[in-house]
Amino acid sequence: MTNLTPNDFETVIGLEVHLQFNTRSKIFCGCENAFGREPNSCVCPVCLGLPGTLPVLNKAALDYAIKTALALNCDINAFIKFDRKNYFYPDLPKGYQISQFDFPIGYNGKLTFLSDGKEKTLRIHRAHLEEDAGKLIHDTKQKCSLIDYNRTGTPLMEIVTEPDLRSPQEAYDYLTMLKLNLQYLDVSDCDMEKGSLRCDANISIRPKGQTSLGTKTELKNMNSFRAVKAALMFEQQRQVTMVLAGKKLLQETRLWDEDKQATFTMRTKEEAHDYRYFPEPDLAPFVVSNEKIDAVRKVLPENPYGAFLRLQREYGMSAYDAQILIQDKALTEFFEKCAALYNETKKICNWINTALLKELNERKISITKTQIDAERFTAVIRKVEDGAISNLSGKEILPELLTSSRTIDELVSEKGLAQVSDDAALEALIDGVLKQNAHVVEQIKNGNQGAVGFLIGAAMKASQGKANPKKAGDILKRRLNND
Amino acid sequence: MVTSKEITYISCLARINLTQTEIDSLSENMENILGYIAQLETLDVNDIKPTSHVLPLKNVYREDMVTSCFTREQAMSIAVASLNGFFKVPQIIE
Amino acid sequence: MTMTFYELTAHELIEKIHANGADPQGILSSVRQRIHENDGKINAYIRLDDDAEASSASKFPVPIAIKDNICINGKEVTCASKILKGFRAPYDATVITKLKAAGIPIVGQTNMDEFAFGSSTENSSLRPTRNPWNHACVPGGSSGGSAAAVAADEAVWALGSDTGGSIRQPAAFCGVVGLKPTYGRVSRYGLIAFASSLDQIGPLTKDVHDSALLLSIIAGHDPMDSTSADLPVPDYTRALVNDVKGMTIGIPKEYFAEGMAPDVKTAVLAAIEVLKKRGASFREISLPHTGYAVSTYYIVATAEASSNLARFDGVQYGLRCLPHQIRKTPIVDLFEETRDQGFGPESKRRIMLGTYVLSSGYYDAYYLKGQKVRTLIKNDFDEAFKTCDAIITPTSPTTAFKIGEKASDPLAMYLSDICTISANLSGIPAISLPCGFSKDGLPIGLQLLAKPFAEETLFQIAFTYEQNTDWHLRKPGIQD
């Protein structure tokens, strides 16, 4: 292997995402499913795992899971059961996690996404429902660890991919598309900082052409998609260097250190994982009928990649514009409402992707939380196109649409933004400009055509921006030529 | 034969610290019991479905509704060790 | 001779209350007095509740004893284990909620084999309970405290739990009536689990009437227990009819083969004659997989137990121990030392066995196989109930054995459950009632089994038998 170079290796990556569902109550008890509460204030005998307590499944958690699995194009198991995964850890109050072993809700799925401008389809191995554990806080000063069980029992979906990813960038792009899909479904906050979306990664390298997998490491403790990518890049580099140096890789779990931007071996557990899965006797099995699957499928929102393709196909939109629009399902829906009212779709798209997005981003607000509607928004664009108001005036009105429900005409007149297109008024305006700038007119007559722009600017200034710039320019040019 | 190595492995999974005397006697007990249980080997159960639940129940769930939970004081009243409203354990080293 | 309150049954006391011949507080005092005088010899109770009150405004103000594995809000509950010492349940089990609603005062919590692991109540971490009929003998188990309390008139009635015979076998050994309801008939919420797919709470009473009465109070669907059956609860006392004409009762030949004590066999055969005279017909049946029940049970029950008992790890509540010197890591040491010191030898044995049968490489050979044989055992009963209304067997092949006699032989102890285990594996209801005495004066139990949710059939046959015999009226003499 010593004659190989770094370019002779291929990277193989698989990801495991844990997703918290935003149901009202927890998965097996009626405690509120809330984030950021006082420690141990959202707990009850059931989620504390007290002796004698029993789980009862939250129907919404199952529905969300079926919805998510379908969105990931999974086959749905008609027979679903829960199993106990047995291990000891202080954040796990019962000494086992209620999870799914051999009959996960979904399996055999796939997700298409764009990476480096190319379409890529990743296979989803399985998606199953389970309960989240509590949260541990390590207090180094007091030499103890503290446990908050509020998170215990949050519905969690584990989404495991096949090892189909070939680069850290692809992993990043998949995660981005996955998150977008989940946001379209409205089943989770998908906030990695809050821990509502968590991602572990498996990575190995192998010489190009080899079909068997190399020794993999499992990466944990990444708190953002960017960190996932950075950890994978670090690990890819480390593995290549090791192999080229003739060293043997260990199958191990490594933790990402954000400060040091490096991965480190996790203290290895002294025994192998032997989770002793067996069917959860406290929960009856679940049967998912075809009717149920069809019903959920029917109300499934369009997936973001499908929207991306359709926007280009139906509206002749560029991939670039479509890509921006689909980042927000509400924005895509807004665009389509506008397009139904006004056929200048390219112009609508420009207005949304530049002016409107700028306003929304500045306010850090979703379009659904504003007063804007497609009727008034397209009316503004129409007025600009018709020359009734200037482009600049249109942009001045835009913020008003977000916060008020007043009509465009009201806004235009209130702000005095109506454009002057009246011929007589414009002739008078140009008269004045020509008189005040006789020396410039002289220069133009001497061949300095560039000075025409200066005169148009002067006309706009004199009209406080209300002059129709195109008409004013035409009159100016005619007068210069005639005089 | 249940070796003492196996007993040690199982006790590790079950998180019970055992003395050598306990390991020896458990090894003998389990040997006897598993020896008796070996009678099941004579049964052919290839085509038999396993029973996890004796009742034919299915699709038992509750609606997604929030019910009242413990106050922090109630939750902490059971704690064997606590600090500032948290359950407390010796420091976990990862 | 007039009987003192504590000697009476619940239905007799309720009648007296209604006839203004007794006041509930007086009944409670009488039972407390009896406990005070007698329990030093029997050790039926782990702890008493001196605060419990009885009100004449309530429907059934007759004192009850509760096995120490059922949670009562604010009360310590330990399963007779060191590992739960000091743990006060912060909630009521569903059966406790129902008892409280019926106004039934709880006098105390009774001794048991640690975590219900055993058939003799010798595995209690505190002290063994003694059989009221012979203090040198065990009361059976694991609900030995509840059975002994009822037999010794230290409680009018009691609740126990039955995973492999833990209500019926001590009922037989102590000469009282014990019922294991159909799986799912009574909510398990608040019962500290031994084996979740087998456990049921049930009554231990002085006669069949009280058993029917108490089941009517505690049975029913519970939204907190996903495995509880959503079926209406009949008034079981309406099944108390002195008539078995037209009923067919099966005699499974496998239960009458070998290993049965001659006194037990004689008593059960005599019981069959009593029922025949009342019009029941009997037929020999076969439950061919009976011989595999103990093996199957000890796989399924220990596997579930090993998982159910994982929560006792010293992290949240109960006992916490740390070794003097660090062995692995502080947290692993905490788990391992707490569980080493907190669990008794039988608990360790079952946790180890259960962990073993679930561990990597053994699952298919043990747990999966056990679940498949469970299907066969269940099928045997389904087949039998096509031709029978009920099945009759002894509750235990022997009468109560001596304290210490089987303590050193776990397998022999396990095999003593041979008659009761199959009902749990197949989820069917079964009742044990007194049907005679051995030559040395120990009670013998008769077991009746019926199809799922046919508790009424059991009550009807048991009541008819009881009406035509007087075994249930005998009481153990006062011993020193």
Ligand SMILES: [Mg+2]
């Ligand atoms: Mg998981």
Ligand SMILES: [Zn+2]
């Ligand atoms: Zn809860």
